[in-house]
Amino acid sequence: MSEFTTELLERATIQALERTAFVLVDPCETDETATPTRFARIEFTGPTCGSVTIGASDGFLAELASSLLGVEAEEVDIETEGLDAIRELANILGGSVLNDIGGQDSTFSLGLPELASANEGDAGVTCSFDCEGESLHVTCRTSDIGGAAQAA
C-alpha cells in the first residue's frame, strides 16, 4: 500500500475537476479564499479505514455544477444541483484516493457520499484550492496517514 501525501491529494483533486467538469483550480493556503459553507464526506474501509471530506463555497459549487450541466452559474440551484455536485466530487475523489493508496490490487470498499455539517478538524492530509476567489478544501483521513500531511 502506498504512502498518501498532500501532493497526491492535490493531483487527484485537480485531475478529477479537469476531467469531470473542465474546472481549473490552483493550490493555495487555507485562509486565502472564501470560507467553505457546504461539506460532503465519503468513508472507506479496507486495509485502513478513513474518509475524504470536501468543503466548498457556494460560488465554487455553482461553478462546478454549471460546468457539469452545461448551464450558466447563475442558473444553478445550489440546494439541489450544487449539493449533488459536492457529493459526486466526494465520490470521485474517494475512488481516486483508494486507487492511489491501494493500487491495482486494491481491497478497499468505498461507501456512499453524504452531506456533512462541517469539516472535522485539521487532522489528516489536507489541501486547499482557489477557483477565481472561490474555495475548495479537501481532507483525507485514515488510521495511518495522520503524520504524512506534516511530512509532505
Add this chain to the structure above:
Amino acid sequence: MHCNVLIVDDSPILRAAIKKVVKLAGVDSDRIHEAGNGKEALELLETVWIDLVLLDLNMPVMDGEQFAIQLREREELGGVRVVIVSTETNRDRLDRIRALGISDSLRKPFEPEDLCRIITDTMGVSS
C-alpha cells in the same frame, strides 16, 4: 447512432454530464434514458428496449453489481451490453462483475473522449 442508451447513476448531475457525452457520441436525445439505481433500471428495461447500459456501481436501493446479476438472469435481456462507469477500485468486486459478461469499464474521473470511444467501440460503430 441508432441505439438506446440507459445511464444508471444515483447522481442526477453526473447523469446529466454523461448524457452530454453520449450525445457527443452521436446518440439522439430521445434515445437516452436515465435511472437512479439498479431497481429503477430493471423496471425501465421491462418497457423500453435498451442496447447499452452505462452503469455506476455504488448506488443506494440496488447497486450496480446486483443489477448486473439480475440482468444476466433474464434471458430476454441477454443482448443488452453493459459498460461500468464507476469509482470502484476493489479488484475482487471488479473481477466478479466482469465475469458477468460486462463489455468494458471506465473509472471516474474519465475523459469524455474515452467514454465516447467506449460507446462507439461497444456498439460496433466507427467514430
